[in-house]
Amino acid sequence: MTKIAPRSNGPRATPLLSRHVALGARIIDFGGWRMPLQYSSILDEHRAVRERAGLFDLSHMGELFVDGPDAGEALAGALVTDPPSLEVGRAHYSMICAPDGGVIDDLIVYRLAGDRFLVVANASNAPIVSDALAERLDASRSILDDRSLATALVAVQGPAARGILGPLTEVDLAALRYYAIAEGTVAGIPALVARTGYTGEDGFEVFVDGAAAGELWDVILAAGAPAGLVPVGLGARDTLRLEAGMPLYGNELDRSTTPFEAGLGRVVKLAKAGGFVGRESLTRAAKAGPRRLLAGLAVRGRGIARHGYPVWVGDRRTGIVTSGTQSPTLGLPIAMAYVAPGDAAMGTMVEVEIREARVVAEVVPLPFYSRAR
DSSP, rough: EEEEEOSSSOEETTHHHHHHHHOEEEEEEEETEEEEESSSSSHHHHHHHHHEEEEEOTTSSEEEEESSHHHHHHHHHHHSSSSSGGGGTBBEEEEEETTSSSEEEEEEEEETTEEEEEEEGGGHHHHHHHHHHHHTTTTSOOOOOOOOOTTTEEEEETTTTHHGGGGGSSOOOTOTTTBBEEEEETTEEEEEEOOOOOOSSSSEEEEEEEHHHHHHHHHHHHGGGGTTOEEHHHHHHHHHHHHHHOOTTTTBBBBOOOOOTTTTTTGGGGGGGOOOHHHHHHHHHHHHOOEEEEEEEOSSSSSSTTTTTTEEEETTTEEEEEEEOOOOOTTTTEEEEEEEEOOTTTTTEEEEEEEEEEEEEEEEEEEEEEOOO
């Protein structure tokens, strides 16, 4: 049995769009939503998150609740991971794959109670994931409640995140482990608080009813101002996640890519009890080995390697850049690229074709940046 939220074809506005406009944000269409790209500068917002804290509107993400006595087992049959193995209050990174093993989307799965789960999908894929889960869970004793359009999500990320959010909630943030979630209130608003993020920094994501999003945003922004918190748009979110070596669907992951090629084979639980969609194809892919591998590149010459730029070894085209930027933290151009397995070893020198010139780059470990623990 399923319950699916209706969706329209045009770009949607999050409950916070008017606040982004009032703050002077540059607004763009992203994943079917009107979203802030930047407020001041991408560089300043990036540095604020690395050094202090940033506030993000993530209300474009999909929130899919799965309830019922078969919820865990049904999700295990739909996803590559094993949600029933999660303790209540914990989360894990997951994927939903097609029968041929290609990645439909990467997800975060939270276990809220013994028979209640929250699946968070990427904005552009939320309707696709919702439809796929509806089909895959249909024969089970579980209910899919797509609350993507009724739920707002904001994130506080950075070294000062705990100090800013702590006084606003009774949730013990110090005791909340990474990839854990707790129910409580933030600024008196009923919320789910998760210690997760997409920046490489410590931080928290707060799920609330969409009607309360504006009040929550205002309170956090005001509470964080003395600590240097600033609103952050999609531009800095992308540079932050790239430094942290985190994949972006549509760049590092898509329907033509398997988890093994993306270096995420650890996520796939081939040995879990019962089957799951894509298991046979992924078993074959694991045995055959990847056709290509995702590699980190440090560009040693001048120029920035952008999405879609070819990568060469001598006269042989070995692969393609998936994401690239000038790293604000490291002070050099970085990129992720798919290359032939034989060219993915650390220290391998390749060339990226940048505006018809070939620029030397070195294969380096991912992530490019790791925060001090």
